[in-house]
Amino acid sequence: MDMKRLAIGTIVGGITLFAVGYVIFDVATASFYAENLIDVDSAYRDTPDHLLQALGNLALGALVTLGILSRPGTPTVTSGLLTGALIGFLVWLGADLTLVSLTNVWNSIIVFIDPLFEGLHHGIAGAVIAAVLARVPNSAMRSAE
Amino acid sequence: MDMKRLAIGTLVGVVTMHIVGYLMFDLATVSFYNANDAAAATFNREVNLQWSIGLGNLALAALLALCLTNRAGPSTIAGGLLTGAVVGFLVWFGVDFTFYGYQSRWSLTLIFVDPLLGAIQMGIGGAVLAAVLARVTGGASMRPAE
Secondary structure (H helix, E strand, C coil), X not given: CCHHHHHHHHHHHHHHHHHHHHHHHHHHCHHHHHHCECCHHXXXXXXXXXXXXXXXXXXXXXXXXXXXXXXXXXXCHHHHHHXXXXXXXXXXXXXXXXXXXXXXCECHHHHHHHHHHHHHHHHHHHHHHHHXXXXXXXXXXXXXX | CCHHHHHHHHHHHHHXXXXXXXXXXXXXXXXXXXXXXXXXXXXXXXXXXXXXXXXHHHHHHHHHHHHHHHXXXXXXXXXXXXXXXXXXXXXXXXXXXXXXXXXXCECHHHHHHHHHHHHHHHHHHHHHHHHHHCCCXXXXXXXXXX
């Protein structure tokens, strides 16, 4: 495992996930989510804690980067997009269904829509990560030069 | 992509993760979660929806099976354990902190402990999944000469 590429991908992924996530979930679809919450007032913060969200995005950025790096060959924007979208969809389908099984905060519509938005969210991040990693030389290739 | 191995891995993973998850989160640590959940009385269901947890585990097991079937070389229990633990930790660290950014239900202690428990759950799932995949012969992509 090339740790430098993993670190670069994780940071790029974390930043991209944070920026795209803000646009998708805090701006574009905020009213949709608010309408489908059963009890907004007591469970949700008045203002999202962006520092902790960024920390969460760093972990998910690492996961997408690991997925991209585990594929053979040089990363491409298309393969990064597909890998990120698949990971984002599966992660959030699993997480959302688990959340709904334990709580009654969300209604069931969100559970099936949210993973699609997250697939888009992580797909964009995967494309950006792959575009950056394609320009970062592999350590093993450099040491052979 | 060997679809047979992917399907078997997903099914084995979901069964294992559901059983381990039930033992860990519904029995062993339930009081810890309730103690760190500010909204336990008002938001939490009186009875968990097992079908929804099962569907959630199916998606996460598919992710784990994709990781393990795409790895080079034969599946080993240690490799499955490590892969499952890394995937489980990153998934739940990312999800928990994202939810924590929006919601005030859970304490910060729980946000750090939950990904570790998630890593144990998915690590066990990965180990069992890898043990089964090691005994499953590959599909067409692994038998080009036959």
